[in-house]
Amino acid sequence: MCWLRIYFLCLVVTFCILFGVSHSTSDSICVLSDAPQQCGAFCLAALHPLYDQYSKSRQQEHSQEAMVKMIEDFRTEQKKIVNSEEAILKIIADSRAEQKELVNDSQEAMVKIIAESQAEQKEAMVKMIEDFRTEQKELLNHYYLDVRELLNELAANLTSTARRDESTLQSMPVTVPPGFQKIGSKYFLIEDNEWKTWTGAEETCREKGSHLATFRNEDEFEAVARRVHNETIFWLGYRRNSKGEMVRAAGKEESFMMRRLGELNQNGYNENVILYNLSIYYTNYKFALPFICQLDTVQER
Ligand SMILES: *[C@@H]1O[C@H](CO)[C@@H](O)[C@H](O)[C@H]1NC(C)=O
Ligand SMILES: *[C@@H]1O[C@H](CO)[C@@H](O)[C@H](O)[C@H]1NC(C)=O
Numbered sequence: 001m002c003w004l005r006i007y008f009l010c011l012v013v014t015f016c017i018l019f020g021v022s023h024s025t026s027d028s029i030c031v032l033s034d035a036p037q038q039c040g041a042f043c044l045a046a047l048h049p050l051y052d053q054y055s056k057s058r059q060q061e062h063s064q065e066a067m068v069k070m071i072e073d074f075r076t077e078q079k080k081i082v083n084s085e086e087a088i089l090k091i092i093a094d095s096r097a098e099q100k101e102l103v104n105d106s107q108e109a110m111v112k113i114i115a116e117s118q119a120e121q122k123e124a125m126v127k128m129i130e131d132f133r134t135e136q137k138e139l140l141n142h143y144y145l146d147v148r149e150l151l152n153e154l155a156a157n158l159t160s161t162a163r164r165d166e167s168t169l170q171s172m173p174v175t176v177p178p179g180f181q182k183i184g185s186k187y188f189l190i191e192d193n194e195w196k197t198w199t200g201a202e203e204t205c206r207e208k209g210s211h212l213a214t215f216r217n218e219d220e221f222e223a224v225a226r227r228v229h230n231e232t233i234f235w236l237g238y239r240r241n242s243k244g245e246m247v248r249a250a251g252k253e254e255s256f257m258m259r260r261l262g263e264l265n266q267n268g269y270n271e272n273v274i275l276y277n278l279s280i281y282y283t284n285y286k287f288a289l290p291f292i293c294q295l296d297t298v299q300e301r
């Protein structure tokens with residue numbers, strides 16, 4: 001570019017010199033009185049627009065360059081801005097990821113804590129229930145023991161009360177129906193004036209609140225048998241029931257006499273039992289005989 005400019009300038013100078021010379025030779029319009037001066041002025045005048053153009057273009061070039069530089073700067077700036085935006089975006093993304101992680105971590109921690117606390121609570125609950133059950137069991141055991149103790153005490157008290165009642169009964173004055181006398185521990189009525197059949201005799205005893213006599217043991221039997229006349233026959237309170245079994249008129253069985261009657265039972269069809277000559281015998285008598293009643297209970301006065 002520079003070489004081109006220099007070349008162009010030389011061309012112009014050469015042209016001026018030549019142009020000035022020709023004018024002077026032909027002696028026409030242009031006569032140079034002071035050739036170098038005039039040519040120089042001309043040249044300058046001729047070159048001026050060119051120079052202007054040149055400086056303009058130079059200015060333009062400068063401004064273009066400035067523009068380009070500006071643009072470049074702008075681009076760089078923009079690039080920088082873009083870069084910083086990216087950086088910001090990255091920071092935001094990073095912070096988001098971090099936040100997410102934090103949230104995740106805290107969530108996980110929370111979930112863990114909740115799970116642990118739930119497990120703990122459950123354990124505590126299970127323990128509480130177990131403790132409660134154990135306690136209840138113990139309480140129940142204690143309760144049962146207490147109840148058992150109480151029942152034992154009550155039973156003991158009842159037994160002692162019953163014993164006391166019995167002794168009280170025996171020592172207390174009692175109301176005994178007329179004609180009954182105490183033989184051993186029981187009251188008996190020996191009836192040998194008004195004779196009855198077995199059924200009639202039992203009926204008469206019942207009217208007096210008693211039954212035909214039976215005996216709980218040998219002593220009782222002996223005591224009564226010795227009290228009556230040994231040659232008189234008395235009805236006793238035994239009979240054969242519909243099944244063929246000997247039973248007491250009063251209902252309850254007494255093993256002593258039942259055994260003794262069993263030993264005597266040679267005639268299966270005999271229906272009743274009598275007392276005669278200090279012994280007992282089976283009989284089928286249908287006629288009236290003396291009889292002995294016994295009181296089952298004695299009423300307190
Ligand atoms: C949380 O983190 C766990 C592992 O640490 C991962 O398996 C899970 O996908 C993450 N959850 C979220 C929502 O990022
Ligand atoms: C048993 O008798 C004793 C003494 O009489 C009394 O203190 C106690 O309360 C009685 N027990 C019961 C269970 O009735």
Ligand SMILES: *[C@@H]1O[C@H](CO)[C@@H](O)[C@H](O)[C@H]1NC(C)=O
Nearest residue numbers: 228229230231232276277278
């Ligand atoms: C009754 O007893 C008397 C005197 O002990 C006796 O002589 C008599 O023979 C007895 N009667 C009978 C039936 O055994």
Ligand SMILES: *[C@@H]1O[C@H](CO)[C@@H](O)[C@H](O)[C@H]1NC(C)=O
Nearest residue numbers: 230231232276277278279280
């Ligand atoms: C009365 O009993 C006695 C002895 O228990 C006896 O020796 C006597 O023979 C009996 N009398 C009659 C009549 O069965």
